Amino acid sequence: MKILAINPGSTSTKIAVYEDEKPLLVRNIKHSVEELSAFAEVTDQFGFRKSLVLNELEKEGIPFQFDAIVGRGGLVKPIPGGVYEVNEAMRLDTLHAMRTHACNLGCLIADELASMLPGCRAFIADPGVVDEMDEIPHITGSPLMPRITIWHALNQRAIARRHAREHNTRYEDLNLVICHLGGGISIGAHDHGRAIDVNNALDGEGPFSPERAGTLPAGQLIDLCFSGRFTKDELKKRISGRAGLAAHLGTTDMIAIENAILAGDKKAELVVDAMIYQVAKSIGAAAVALYGKVDAILLTGGIARSEYLIPRLEKYISFLAPVYVYPGEDELEALALNALGALRGELPVAEYK
Numbered sequence: 474m475k476i477l478a479i480n481p482g483s484t485s486t487k488i489a490v491y492e493d494e495k496p497l498l499v500r501n502i503k504h505s506v507e508e509l510s511a512f513a514e515v516t517d518q519f520g521f522r523k524s525l526v527l528n529e530l531e532k533e534g535i536p537f538q539f540d541a542i543v544g545r546g547g548l549v550k551p552i553p554g555g556v557y558e559v560n561e562a563m564r565l566d567t568l569h570a571m572r573t574h575a576c577n578l579g580c581l582i583a584d585e586l587a588s589m590l591p592g593c594r595a596f597i598a599d600p601g602v603v604d605e606m607d608e609i610p611h612i613t614g615s616p617l618m619p620r621i622t623i624w625h626a627l628n629q630r631a632i633a634r635r636h637a638r639e640h641n642t643r644y645e646d647l648n649l650v651i652c653h654l655g656g657g658i659s660i661g662a663h664d665h666g667r668a669i670d671v672n673n674a675l676d677g678e679g680p681f682s683p684e685r686a687g688t689l690p691a692g693q694l695i696d697l698c699f700s701g702r703f704t705k706d707e708l709k710k711r712i713s714g715r716a717g718l719a720a721h722l723g724t725t726d727m728i729a730i731e732n733a734i735l736a737g738d739k740k741a742e743l744v745v746d747a748m749i750y751q752v753a754k755s756i757g758a759a760a761v762a763l764y765g766k767v768d769a770i771l772l773t774g775g776i777a778r779s780e781y782l783i784p785r786l787e788k789y790i791s792f793l794a795p796v797y798v799y800p801g802e803d804e805l806e807a808l809a810l811n812a813l814g815a816l817r818g819e820l821p822v823a824e825y826k
Contacts, residue, residue, distance in 0.1 A: 474491075474492070474493055474540045474541070474813055474816050474817070475490070475491070475492055475538060475539045475540050476490070476491045476492075476539060476540065476541050476542070476543060476809045476812045476813060476816075477489075477490055477526075477530075477539045477541075477542045477543070477583075477586070478490075478491065478542075478543050478544075478805045478806075478808040478809045478812070479526060479542065479543070479544045479545065479579055479582055479583055479586075479808075480544075480545045480576075480579065480804050480805055480808065481518075481522055481544075481545060481575040481576060481578040481579050481582070482575055482576070483574070483575050483656070484503060484504055484506075484509070485501055485502060485503045485504060486502045486504070486522050486525055486526065487499075487500065487501050487502070487804070487805055488500050488502070488526055488529060488530075488805070489805040489806070489808075489809055490530070490535055491806075491809040491810075491813070493813060494810065494813065496806070496809075497535065498530075498533055498535060499805060500529055500533075502525050502529060508521075514573070515573050515574065515575055515577060515578065516568065516577065516578070516581075518575070518578060519578055519581055519582065519585075522578055522582060523582050523585060523586065526582065526586070527586075537589075537590070538590065539586075539587075539590060539593050540592070540593060540594070540816055541587070541593060541594045541595070541596060541812040541813075541815070541816055542583040542584075542586050542587045542593060542594075542595050542596075542812075543583060543595070543596040543597065543598060543808045543809065543811065543812035544559075544578075544579030544580045544581070544582055544583030544584075544595070544596075544597055544808075545576045545579035545580075545597065545600070545627065545804065545808065546576065546579060546580060546597035546598065546599065546600020546601065546602070546627075547566075547567040547570055547574070547576050547577035547578070547579060547580055547581075547597075547600060547601075547602075548570045548571075548572040548573075548574055548576065548577060548600075548601060548602055548623065548675075549563060549566040549567055549570060549600065549602055549825070550566060550602065551602050551603075551604035551621065551622070552600070552602060552603060552604065552823075552825065553603065553604070553605055553823070554599050554603040554605060554626060554630065554668070555598070555599070555820070555821065555823045556596055556597075556598045556811045556812070556814070556815045556820050556821070556822050556823065557596065557597050557598070557600075557822070557823045557824070557825045558594060558595065558596055558815075558822050558823075558824070558825075559580045559583060559584040559587075559595040559596065559597060559825075560824065560825055562825050562826060563580055563597070563825040564580070564581065564584060566825075567580055567581060568581070572623070572675065572676070574601075574675070576600070576601060579597060580595070580597045583595040583596065583597070594812075594815075594816070596811070596812050596815055596822070598627060598807065598808055598811035598812070599626040599627040599630050599807070599811070600626065600627070601623050601624055601625065601626055601627075601675070602621075602622070602623060602626075603622065603624070603626040603668065604621070604622045605667045605668050605669065606620075606622065606668070606669055606670055606671070607669065610669070610670045610762070620673070620678070621673050622668075622671045622672070622673060623659075623673045623674055623675040623676070624653070624659035624661060624668075624671045624672065624673070624674050625653035625655065625657075625659045625674065625774070625802075626668070626671075627804050627807050627808065628653055628773060628774070628802040628803060628804050628807065629651045629653055629659070629661050629663070629668070629771075629773070630644070630807065631802075631803040631804065631806065631807035632651060632771050632773045632799045632802075632803065633647070633649055633651060633663060633771065635799065635803065636649070636769065636771055636797060636799070643666075644663075644666050645665050645666035646665065647663070647665065647768045647769070648663065648664055648665065648763045648766050648767050648768050649662075649663040649767070649768060649769055649770070649771055650662055650663070650756055650759040650760055650763070650767055650769075650770045650771070650793070650794070651663060651770075651771045651773065652752065652755075652756055652770070652771070652772050652773070652774075653674075653773050653774040653802075654682075654752070654772060654773070654774035654775070654776035654777050654779075654782070655682070655683075655774040655775050655776060655802075656682065656683050656684040656685070656725060657674040657675060657682050657684060657685045657713075658674055658679060658680050658681075658682040658685070658687075658752060658755075658774075659671060659672055659674035659679070660672055660679060660680075660752070660755045660756055660758075660759050661759065662759040662760070662762035662763050664762075664763060669762060669763075670759060670762040672755065675713055676709070676712055676713045677689070677712055677713075679751075679755050680748060680751030680752045680754070680755050681716065681717040681718075681747075681748055681751060682717045682718070682748065683717050683718040683719060683725035683727070683776070684713065684714060684715075684716060684717050684718075684719055684725055685712070685713050685716050685717050686711065686712045686713070686716035686717060686720070687717070687751065689712070717748070718730065718744065718745070718748065721740075721744040722740070722741055722744060727775075727776055727779055727782070730745060731745075731779065731780070731781045734781060745781070745782065746785070749782055749785050749786050749789070750789070752786060753786055753789030753790050756770060756789075756790050756793070757789075757790065757793065760793050760794070765793075767793055767794035768794060768795075769794055769795050769796070769797055770790055770793060770794050770795070770796045770797070771796075771797050771798075771799060772786070772796065772797070772798045772799065773798075773799040773800070773801070773802060774800075774801070774802060775800070775801060775802070777798050777799065777800040777801070778800040778801070783798060
């Protein structure tokens with residue numbers, strides 16, 4: 474089976490070509506700020522990114538012949554985890570998604586490219602809106618604002634399955650706390666293959682991160698909204714985009730920040746230590762959701778490479794359960810293997826409604 478996986482991100486489009494379980498091509502096509510600034514909306518980038526995918530395949534001499542094309546899922550309505558075939562309902566919800574992110578382009582590009590090939594199927598798998606929580610975790614102190622989940626479902630699940638394989642067990646037999654450390658930080662409590670509690674890592678819950686503000690004091694936020702100092706769009710960027718380390722330190726580059734700390738930058742040290750502290754508290758809260766019965770804590774994402782952050786985070790949380798570090802992300806492989814499982818009939822294909 475030949476599979477093309479497409480993962481659009483804020484500043485890159487990652488693609489991979491798989492033949493069964495074997496990767497034939499893995500590419501990270503980066504986009505400059507200047508390139509993307511030409512597009513008023515993320516959805517306007519559709520043609521640009523689709524052409525880049527086709528050009529990369531042509532450049533590498535890979536025939537445009539696939540059994541399935543799988544894209545990163547977008548910020549549509551909450552759905553259970555799994556593999557979904559792209560349909561009209563998903564396309565419409567993606568085009569009119571209330572939250573803007575490049576991941577919304579994943580299913581649209583996959584569907585467009587698949588339609589060019591006879592018999593080719595278009596899928597998504599474990600999008601960021603996966604919601605498997607019971608009623609209680611959704612309830613907040615205001616019925617106007619129930620909790621929602623937006624998280625790194627694809628990578629968290631991929632790392633969970635990798636960890637299970639390496640320990641000769643199954644994801645469905647484990648209790649795990651998984652923390653994805655990236656531009657946003659998501660922390661999930663996984664109870665035997667089900668994410669029973671996860672934060673909204675995009676726009677307003679959990680620890681602050683390189684690009685996100687995390688949970689903020691509600692009263693102060695309301696006062697700021699009515700202060701006249703910022704427009705609605707400007708304030709949204711202060712929650713997601715120009716927030717977290719970007720707001721405090723003017724950069725999200727962890728290598729540059731760590732170098733500044735080593736050179737004696739006390740402000741950078743204080744802010745990063747505060748972020749570590751908030752991440753640790755959120756991991757502790759996720760352990761509570763599992764009644765303290767945690768088989769392992771898994772740390773993943775790009776920042777999991779940090780030689781400054783990881784030891785300090787482990788110092789806070791290692792009493793809870795054994796800690797395992799999986800730097801980076803396995804999202805392209807996860808997409809491809811989910812599509813392969815669907816094609817082989819090994820994984821059920823859900824219908825988006």
